[in-house]
Amino acid sequence: MKETLEKLEQFAIDVVLERRQGKRATVLRSTLYGLSQIYRSLVKLRLWLYRNRIMRERNLGCLVVSIGNLTVGGTGKTPVVEKFARSLQDGGRKVAILSRGYKSVKPPLSDRLAARLAGRQPEIDPPRVVSDGRRLLLDSKTAGDEPYMLASNLQDVVVITDKDRVKSGLHAIKKFNCDTLILDDGLQYLRLRHRLDIVLIDRYQPFGNEYLLPRGTLREPPKNLKRATYIFITKCTGTPGENDELKERIRLYNRTAEIIECTHQPKYLENVETRDQIPLEALQGMEIGAVSGIAVPESFEGGLERLGAKILIRRQFTDHHRYTEQEIITFINDCRDAGVKMIITTEKDSVRFPRLPRFDVPMYFLRVEIGILSNEESFTECIDRICRPRPLIPARRFF
Numbered sequence: 153m154k155e156t157l158e159k160l161e162q163f164a165i166d167v168v169l170e171r172r173q174g175k176r177a178t179v180l181r182s183t184l185y186g187l188s189q190i191y192r193s194l195v196k197l198r199l200w201l202y203r204n205r206i207m208r209e210r211n212l213g214c215l216v217v218s219i220g221n222l223t224v225g226g227t228g229k230t231p232v233v234e235k236f237a238r239s240l241q242d243g244g245r246k247v248a249i250l251s252r253g254y255k256s257v258k259p260p261l262s263d264r265l266a267a268r269l270a271g272r273q274p275e276i277d278p279p280r281v282v283s284d285g286r287r288l289l290l291d292s293k294t295a296g297d298e299p300y301m302l303a304s305n306l307q308d309v310v311v312i313t314d315k316d317r318v319k320s321g322l323h324a325i326k327k328f329n330c331d332t333l334i335l336d337d338g339l340q341y342l343r344l345r346h347r348l349d350i351v352l353i354d355r356y357q358p359f360g361n362e363y364l365l366p367r368g369t370l371r372e373p374p375k376n377l378k379r380a381t382y383i384f385i386t387k388c389t390g391t392p393g394e395n396d397e398l399k400e401r402i403r404l405y406n407r408t409a410e411i412i413e414c415t416h417q418p419k420y421l422e423n424v425e426t427r428d429q430i431p432l433e434a435l436q437g438m439e440i441g442a443v444s445g446i447a448v449p450e451s452f453e454g455g456l457e458r459l460g461a462k463i464l465i466r467r468q469f470t471d472h473h474r475y476t477e478q479e480i481i482t483f484i485n486d487c488r489d490a491g492v493k494m495i496i497t498t499e500k501d502s503v504r505f506p507r508l509p510r511f512d513v514p515m516y517f518l519r520v521e522i523g524i525l526s527n528e529e530s531f532t533e534c535i536d537r538i539c540r541p542r543p544l545i546p547a548r549r550f551f
Contacts, residue, residue: 168361184366195372214332215332216346218335219334222374222377224370230302237302237306245539249334250334251313251337252313253280280313281323282295282312288304297472317343317344355386355395382412384414386416387416388525417522421519422519425515434494435456435494435496440456440496441483442463443483443497444501445469452518464490477508497518
């Protein structure tokens with residue numbers, strides 16, 4: 153059943169991105185286009201209801217920073233969330249990351265019953281605390297791969313998952329005394345009032361294929377970029393003028409937001425089994441296997457090749473794929489038979505790997521962090537403004 157669903161998902165993606173041709177694909181695209189017009193109307197209506205206060209946003213009395221995008225997946229959001237959380241924490245804020253926990257699963261019934269008997273769940277259906285800022289409390293399957301990865305990499309930062317971010321925000325404030333909430337993938341979450349909206353744009357596919365869901369990958373029309381306070385152009389190379397046309401288009405929708413160009417900088421390779429780290433130079437001329445289940449695997453594989461690796465075998469799964477032991481062992485066997493010296497995956501994929509009985513070929517994940525290429529002063533100013541707000545000037549009294 154799982155394999156069939158993933159095949160259907162991949163077929164739908166291929167149709168949307170026009171990788172599939174033929175009469176059946178053409179008919180399906182026409183149908184999806186009609187549905188996208190209905191979706192557009194619903195998006196417009198929802199924003200109108202909030203703008204006219206017919207639907208009300210909640211203000212929790214603390215700073216809320218939303219980090220999101222206009223498109224579905226592929227912008228490299230998780231490293232940006234990590235950078236913001238670490239910078240704010242270093243600046244003295246008590247930070248909680250609020251995630252939806254995409255494709256996470258409920259804890260086992262036995263664990264939930266035991267927790268209730270021990271009195272650890274006073275709330276009805278409480279949010280899931282992935283990390284309390286001191287230790288990991290959930291595995292990647294229960295938490296979701298991105299929240300688990302954030303919790304693993306960030307010390308002293310609370311990570312909570314729940315579809316209701318108002319509920320999880322209140323939980324972070326009451327239970328952990330948090331004063332700063334980061335909404336992971338929060339641009340479209342309007343129930344909670346945002347102080348800052350950070351919007352990410354992938355320089356290679358800034359507005360997807362220009363169609364709204366389900367015909368395309370846009371969640372909102374590009375003109376809604378006007379809600380952004382800061383705009384991060386991700387996956388830049390540092391080439392002068394590479395984003396000039398994109399910036400011109402961005403300014404058609406938003407004339408005031410600060411635009412910051414950034415890159416996903418590879419830092420090192422970390423062994424999935426032993427956690428030993430080795431430098432990136434190990435990839436020079438290395439014959440490798442590449443395996444990933446992310447939205448844009450071509451970006452990951454292209455990065456490996458730019459680091460000097462020669463990819464002999466590559467395997468791509470659907471985004472957020474939950475790997476089975478047999479799938480990984482089969483891939484390891486194929487790599488071993490082909491004479492591959494090393495297998496490379498993404499950090500996000502590595503947290504979804506099952507525990508394996510053997511590693512005939514060493515397997516590493518590529519550790520990536522965000523680097524600011526231009527307008528770093530705006531990012532620094534943003535963090536400083538949050539962490540060191542200007543003191544209030546007492547009102548003058550007239551007698």
